[in-house]
Amino acid sequence: MSRPLHNTSIPLTREGQNLTLTLEYDPLQVYAPKAYSSVLLVRNVDVKPDDVALDLGTGTGVYAIGIAMLGARHVVAVDISEQALETARNNAQLNNVAEQIDFRQGSMFDPLQEHERFSLIVSNPPCLPDPGEIDLVIPGTIMLSGSDGTQHATMLLEQGPDYLTPEGRIVFVYPSTSNPRKIFGLLDRYYNYEIIAEIEIPFYLHFLELWTYLEGLKAAGLSDFHEKYRVPYRTYWLFRARPK
Numbered sequence: 001m002s003r004p005l006h007n008t009s010i011p012l013t014r015e016g017q018n019l020t021l022t023l024e025y026d027p028l029q030v031y032a033p034k035a036y037s038s039v040l041l042v043r044n045v046d047v048k049p050d051d052v053a054l055d056l057g058t059g060t061g062v063y064a065i066g067i068a069m070l071g072a073r074h075v076v077a078v079d080i081s082e083q084a085l086e087t088a089r090n091n092a093q094l095n096n097v098a099e100q101i102d103f104r105q106g107s108m109f110d111p112l113q114e115h116e117r118f119s120l121i122v123s124n125p126p127c128l129p130d131p132g133e134i135d136l137v138i139p140g141t142i143m144l145s146g147s148d149g150t151q152h153a154t155m156l157l158e159q160g161p162d163y164l165t166p167e168g169r170i171v172f173v174y175p176s177t178s179n180p181r182k183i184f185g186l187l188d189r190y191y192n193y194e195i196i197a198e199i200e201i202p203f204y205l206h207f208l209e210l211w212t213y214l215e216g217l218k219a220a221g222l223s224d225f226h227e228k229y230r231v232p233y234r235t236y237w238l239f240r241a242r243p244k
């Protein structure tokens with residue numbers, strides 16, 4: 001028997017008109033939308049009517065569907081997980097934007113054709129540092145991104161420019177716990193960028209499970225977080241970046 005689905009509603013505004021993005025999902029199959037990343041980006045991204053967008057790691061489809069509802073001409077949404085894509089397809093229908101979105105299964109840029117170009121690339125990339133010896137509850141496992149958590153964000157920043165139109169931009173979220181020095185290094189070197197938002201969130205679930213490992217990374221300069229009332233907090237950034 002299938003479990004009842006979770007249901008999340010996110011208010012959006014388009015040209016002064018109030019819209020509601022509705023997402024249904026099983027949090028044991030698909031990354032459940034989070035306020036500090038999923039909501040942060042979809043409620044702060046600037047969408048233009050002519051935008052052709054790419055959503056890398058779509059999960060429930062939150063960005064792809066939100067961007068379509070906010071007026072983008074067309075969106076390509078990629079995820080490595082079939083369950084995520086099935087969830088995202090259903091959610092696109094639920095929000096009446098299925099015709100604007102092309103869902104593709106595969107890893108990061110792999111499902112794209114060489115000639116495809118986008119004016120907007122969005123992503124909340126997998127970024128859990130992988131200690132190599134811990135069992136995380138699914139879908140945690142699929143969020144692992146190399147020993148310091150940078151594997152997918154590095155692909156995004158290194159390969160993204162090949163798929164952008166000349167004025168195109170990458171809007172993405174990233175946490176301080178996953179070797180931010182490396183990601184800021186790539187941004188400084190290859191992009192003009194701004195931090196649109198910066199918020200602090202306490203460790204939860206997988207981050208509490210990885211706390212000891214993260215302490216080791218922090219000691220090696222590969223992770224950054226701080227404590228408030230002895231509770232560990234990490235920073236989440238929302239970036240807008242254009243290749244130099």
Ligand SMILES: C[S@@+](CC[C@H](N)C(=O)[O-])C[C@H]1O[C@@H](n2cnc3c(N)ncnc32)[C@H](O)[C@@H]1O
Pocket residue numbers: 031032033034037038056057058059060061062063078079080081084106107108123124125126127142143
């Ligand atoms: C942090 S979640 C973000 C989901 C959604 N964008 C959001 O913000 O709620 C990352 C997503 O990337 C997907 N993913 C993991 N590895 C991937 C890969 N190599 N290529 C594409 N997607 C991947 C996961 O299945 C997951 O849905």
